Each structure stands twice: as C-alpha cells, then as structure tokens.
Amino acid sequence: MTGIVHLGIVAHLRGDPFRSASALEIIEDGALWVDGTGRIVKTGPRAAILAEADAIERVNHGSAWLLPGLVDAHVHFPQFYATASYGRDLLDWLERSIFPAEIALADEVLATEVAERFVARLLAAGTATAMVFGSQFLPANLALFEAAESAGLRLIAGMTMMDRGGPEALLKSPGEAREQCLALLDYCRGRPRLHYAITPRFALSCSEAMLELCGDLLREYPEAYLQTHINESQGELDAVARLFPQEADYLAVYERFGLVTPRTVLAHDIHVSDGQLARMAHAGCAVCHCPSSNFYLGSGLFPLARHLRHRIPVALGTDIGAGTHGSIWREAGESYKVQQLQGLTLDAAQLLYLATLGGAAALRLDHETGNFAPGKSADLFVLDPGASPYLSERLRRCECLEDQLFCLLHLAGEAEVAASWVGGVRACGRV
Ligand code: GUN
Ligand code: ZN
Numbered sequence: 001m002t003g004i005v006h007l008g009i010v011a012h013l014r015g016d017p018f019r020s021a022s023a024l025e026i027i028e029d030g031a032l033w034v035d036g037t038g039r040i041v042k043t044g045p046r047a048a049i050l051a052e053a054d055a056i057e058r059v060n061h062g063s064a065w066l067l068p069g070l071v072d073a074h075v076h077f078p079q080f081y082a083t084a085s086y087g088r089d090l091l092d093w094l095e096r097s098i099f100p101a102e103i104a105l106a107d108e109v110l111a112t113e114v115a116e117r118f119v120a121r122l123l124a125a126g127t128a129t130a131m132v133f134g135s136q137f138l139p140a141n142l143a144l145f146e147a148a149e150s151a152g153l154r155l156i157a158g159m160t161m162m163d164r165g166g167p168e169a170l171l172k173s174p175g176e177a178r179e180q181c182l183a184l185l186d187y188c189r190g191r192p193r194l195h196y197a198i199t200p201r202f203a204l205s206c207s208e209a210m211l212e213l214c215g216d217l218l219r220e221y222p223e224a225y226l227q228t229h230i231n232e233s234q235g236e237l238d239a240v241a242r243l244f245p246q247e248a249d250y251l252a253v254y255e256r257f258g259l260v261t262p263r264t265v266l267a268h269d270i271h272v273s274d275g276q277l278a279r280m281a282h283a284g285c286a287v288c289h290c291p292s293s294n295f296y297l298g299s300g301l302f303p304l305a306r307h308l309r310h311r312i313p314v315a316l317g318t319d320i321g322a323g324t325h326g327s328i329w330r331e332a333g334e335s336y337k338v339q340q341l342q343g344l345t346l347d348a349a350q351l352l353y354l355a356t357l358g359g360a361a362a363l364r365l366d367h368e369t370g371n372f373a374p375g376k377s378a379d380l381f382v383l384d385p386g387a388s389p390y391l392s393e394r395l396r397r398c399e400c401l402e403d404q405l406f407c408l409l410h411l412a413g414e415a416e417v418a419a420s421w422v423g424g425v426r427a428c429g430r431v
Contacts, residue, residue: 002036005053008061008382010043011405012068012371013357017349018308024349026401032066034378038424043372061382065408068371069128069379069422070328071359074267074288074317076133077144077157078102080118082321090233090297098321102136103169111140115147123153123428125327126381126417129360129369131227131265132157133199136170138180145187145194152422154379156225156363158199159184161214165205174213185221193423197225203240203253215258225263228254232268233299251276260285263364267317270300277310286313286362291334293319305344315362316354326414328355333410348406381420383412391416
C-alpha cells in the first residue's frame with residue numbers, strides 16, 4: 001500500500017462553527033492518513049490509524065500542529081514588491097505607488113522571477129489555495145499560472161482588466177482584453193488546479209463596454225470565476241456615484257452587467273448597506289475580508305456580523321500590496337481585532353474556519369479542500385511552535401488545546417510554518 005501517515009496535533013473544522021458548536025476537531029495524538037494519489041483517507045487518534053495503516057510510511061512531526069492548507073482569497077501578484085508603499089488613502093495609493101509598480105511587470109523576465117517568488121511565498125506561509133489578481137500583461141499571467149502549476153499551488157487568477165482611470169500602459173481595449181482572457185481560459189483547461197477568474201479591477205477602471213465584456217465572458221465560460229473590488233473606501237464610493245449617477249449604489253453597477261453570481265468574489269465590502277447585503281445573499285456571491293489592508297489604507301472596519309446575518313460566505317485575503325505580509329494565518333488574528341472593535345468576539349474555531357473551510361466554501365472549492373474530510377485533496381501545513389522559546393512557554397500555560405490554538409492564531413505566523421503539502425505533494429518546507 002502506498003501513501004503516508006502524518007503524526008502530530010491534528011486540527012480542522014468538520015463544519016461551520018458559526019452554526020454548530022462542535023465543528024472544531026482537535027486530536028492531540030493525531031494522525032492524518034494520505035493515500036498514494038494525494039487524497040485524505042482519514043484522520044483520527046494515532047494508535048487507531050497506525051493499527052490500520054501499519055505498513056505505510058509515516059512522518060512524525062512531534063509536537064507540531066497539522067492544519068488544513070490556508071485559503072488566501074484576495075491577493076495582487078503585480079504588487080508583490082509594492083508592499084509598504086505610501087498613500088493617503090486607496091485612490092491616492094493606487095495612483096502614486098501601485099500603478100507604477102504594476103507597469104514593471106510588462107518585463108517578461110522580471111515577471112517570471114516575481115511569479116516564482118510570489119507563489120513560493122504563499123506556499124511558505126501555509127497557503128494551498130489562492131485567488132489572485134493577475135497582471136495587465138499576458139506573458140506575466142502565463143508565468144503566474146506556470147509557476148503555480150509547477151510549485152503545486154491551487155490557483156484562481158485572471159488578468160486585471162482596465163480601460164480607464166489609470167496610466168496608458170495598463171489600459172487595454174475590451175477587444176484586446178477578450179482575446180487575452182480567452183488565451184488564459186484556454187491555458188487553464190485540463191489543468192485541475194488552475195482556474196480562471198474574470199478580473200475587472202473595479203468600477204472606476206472599467207468602461208461600460210469593458211464591464212459588458214466581463215458579463216459576456218462569465219455567461220460564455222461557466223467554469224470561470226469573477227473577482228473585483230467593492231465598497232472599500234469612502235473616496236472610491238463617491239467617485240463611483242459620480243461615474244454611474246444612474247445606479248442606486250455600487251453593487252447596482254456590477255448587477256447591471258450580470259457580474260454578481262455564485263462564482264463572484266467581491267473584495268472588502270466595508271461600506272455596505274443592508275439592501276446591498278440582501279441582494280448579494282440572493283445572488284449567492286461571496287465576499288473577501290482583508291483586515292491588514294483595511295488597516296493599512298485606513299479603509300474602515302469590515303462588518304462581519306452583518307455578512308453572517310445575511311449568510312454571505314466570507315473568506316480572508318492578504319491583499320498584498322495593501323496588506324504587508326503573505327500570511328492568512330496572521331489575517332485571521334487581525335480579523336479578530338477588527339471584530340473586537342465592533343463588539344463581536346470570534347473564537348478559535350471561527351477564526352480557523354475563516355482561514356480554511358470558510359474560505360474554501362466562499363471559493364466553491366470546499367468539495368476539494370479546506371479540511372481533512374476523507375476523499376479531499378491532502379492540502380495541509382505543519383505549524384511548529386517549538387522553534388520559538390516564548391511561544392512554547394506561552395502554550396505550556398494554556399489549559400486546553402483549543403486555548404493553544406487561539407494563542408497560535410495570534411502569536412504564530414510564517415516563521416512557524418515548517419512545511420506544506422498540496423494534493424499530498426510536498427510544496428515547501430524547512431524540515
Ligand atoms: N481597488 C482597486 N484596485 C485595488 C487594489 O489594487 N488594491 C485594493 N486594496 N483595492 C483596489
Ligand atoms: Zn485588492
């Protein structure tokens with residue numbers, strides 16, 4: 001029999017902890033059995049699993065935690081080296097710092113190098129699945145898909161589409177954009193871990209013709225996703241109202257072109273009315289919360305409780321380059337603080353859910369990843385607090401494993417990620 005059994009503290013969500021109090025499973029002397037095709041056979045106490053899988057290779061991770069691969073549902077590839085750039089607010093930051101940085105990816109050699117490092121950094125942070133805003137340049141996007149495929153990252157990405165509101169070098173006519181989207185859609189076909197996302201940057205950078213093209217593509221290619229930004233900053237909302245005076249609100253702009261669907265992921269959604277939330281819920285779209293980015297740009301506080309009340313699936317995103325690091329694990333900790341400021345106290349199960357199974361559900365990939373249910377892809381990472389003397393001592397003072405997990409969600413980060421596997425294949429590691 002081929003396969004591998006990982007030994008360690010196994011933790012994952014069996015369901016949605018916002019609906020069920022017993023969704024979190026933590027197995028102290030745990031084992032995670034992966035078959036030869038990279039699928040999960042089962043998890044359980046190590047004695048029981050080893051009795052059944054006695055002839056199978058095992059890897060003992062000691063006192064480290066085995067966790068489901070993280071889901072980063074919003075991150076910008078061409079902003080990889082533009083983190084920590086100055087800007088008064090979203091629109092000033094885009095113009096002053098981000099658009100110039102994105103132009104640099106017209107250079108194919110540079111783009112290939114950045115693509116490889118970008119993918120490697122996500123995997124090194126424990127991310128197995130990422131939804132990515134690509135470059136405006138076709139070769140850079142091909143480099144991104146190639147880098148993800150060869151490194152094993154599960155990737156949903158698309159060309160960032162703009163035909164106004166930015167420097168000429170980043171703009172493309174709808175006709176040219178269509179050709180290039182088709183080439184990338186074609187590239188993803190037959191590659192099970194690559195998915196295409198139609199990616200209009202936001203309402204301010206797309207003409208009506210461009211938004212119409214996005215709607216057409218979404219209808220023509222049902223396998224495609226759609227990702228864009230919405231309701232992020234007050235300045236952006238004011239500009240959208242000026243540019244689309246006939247629409248009642250921001251969401252109505254996207255609705256008019258058929259862009260709000262069950263395969264749509266809307267990033268930020270901070271300044272949102274209950275009316276828009278009700279329409280989003282009805283359409284079945286998902287929302288991505290990017291706490292570090294929202295702090296960094298001063299965009300506002302994400303109203304998670306209202307999204308939950310409307311049953312809108314919510315994922316987390318690092319939103320590099322407005323986010324300043326690559327770790328969804330750390331974003332979970334940041335999301336806790338954003339909700340504390342609004343009177344909602346999230347527990348360990350809810351935070352882990354947002355970073356894993358909840359993110360996978362928002363991306364319609366929870367049949368494949370997000371937890372350790374039998375049959376799913378073996379996407380996991382090893383979080384080893386042992387390398388940090390402070391962390392080890394802090395954890396020793398916890399009363400139970402759930403308290404330890406809560407501590408880790410606030411105190412651990414990329415440095416504690418010892419290794420990761422996607423589809424059962426080792427993707428990166430330092431052990
Ligand atoms: N809205 C439009 N473009 C962007 C971007 O690149 N980053 C963020 N955070 N918001 C945006
Ligand atoms: Zn963004």
